[in-house]
Amino acid sequence: MKPFSEKLLDLRRREGLSQEQLADRLGVTRQSVSKWESGTAVPELSKLIALSELFSVSVDYLVKDHLEEPERPSEPPVPSTAKLEAQVEEISRLFRSWTWESKTKLFGLPLVSVCLSFYPHMLRCRRTARGILAIGNIAVGVVALGAFSVGIFSIGALSIGAFALGALAFGLAALGPVAIGLLAFGPVALGLWYAGGVAALGGKIAVGVAAVGETAVGYDAAGKHILLWGNGLTQPEVEAFLLEHHPKLWKPLLKLLALFGANIK
Numbered sequence: 001m002k003p004f005s006e007k008l009l010d011l012r013r014r015e016g017l018s019q020e021q022l023a024d025r026l027g028v029t030r031q032s033v034s035k036w037e038s039g040t041a042v043p044e045l046s047k048l049i050a051l052s053e054l055f056s057v058s059v060d061y062l063v064k065d066h067l068e069e070p071e072r073p074s075e076p077p078v079p080s081t082a083k084l085e086a087q088v089e090e091i092s093r094l095f096r097s098w099t100w101e102s103k104t105k106l107f108g109l110p111l112v113s114v115c116l117s118f119y120p121h122m123l124r125c126r127r128t129a130r131g132i133l134a135i136g137n138i139a140v141g142v143v144a145l146g147a148f149s150v151g152i153f154s155i156g157a158l159s160i161g162a163f164a165l166g167a168l169a170f171g172l173a174a175l176g177p178v179a180i181g182l183l184a185f186g187p188v189a190l191g192l193w194y195a196g197g198v199a200a201l202g203g204k205i206a207v208g209v210a211a212v213g214e215t216a217v218g219y220d221a222a223g224k225h226i227l228l229w230g231n232g233l234t235q236p237e238v239e240a241f242l243l244e245h246h247p248k249l250w251k252p253l254l255k256l257l258a259l260f261g262a263n264i265k
């Protein structure tokens with residue numbers, strides 16, 4: 001007599017399925033399958049029915065220890081086209097959802113962690129990619145790339161980090177269509193200190209078509225110190241104006257803000 005856990009293990013191995021593959025077909029996590037096979041949990045009725053259909057056995061056989069599996073009727077050879085379709089489906093599944101983690105670790109984190117799912121299976125990846133380099137729908141790492149990313153260097157649709165690049169970027173230094181940070185550059189830029197963009201709001205310096213800041217350079221500008229675009233500005237003119245009011249401004253930042261100011265329109 002075999003308990004459910006052993007029967008499930010035998011059936012899965014007979015079909016040549018991994019725990020992850022079985023979980024994927026049932027719409028559950030690999031951890032759930034592992035618990036079933038270890039005997040620490042049992043599936044709900046709907047999953048028992050799904051298992052019976054998948055393995056062509058009865059629910060009674062699965063749940064009753066005293067029942068042995070009936071002999072399976074001989075099956076005709078699987079047509080080669082069916083085998084090919086199964087292989088294509090497996091390859092397609094890998095592309096819909098892919099998780100990988102390097103064995104090499106640094107500071108307790110994997111060197112590379114990947115957890116990607118693609119439409120329409122975005123929810124298949126149930127965990128966050130976490131690593132020195134993290135790539136995923138949700139990514140957290142030193143360098144993070146994902147739809148939602150958090151890291152020292154972060155790139156994503158929604159990006160948060162010391163250096164953030166994204167459609168919506170938050171960071172010490174932020175770059176994107178909507179950028180918010182101490183230093184922000186983008187069509188809409190909100191900088192606690194410095195901002196450059198079409199619409200720029202900066203605590204200390206703002207450069208843009210519409211600019212608001214203590215020191216502002218723009219076609220339309222408001223602030224304590226204002227330099228209007230007028231008929232045009234050159235980069236040296238913008239540099240001289242900024243240095244007049246911020247003589248200790250970091251030179252690379254000065255060059256970048258002056259470049260914005262000379263190319264507002």
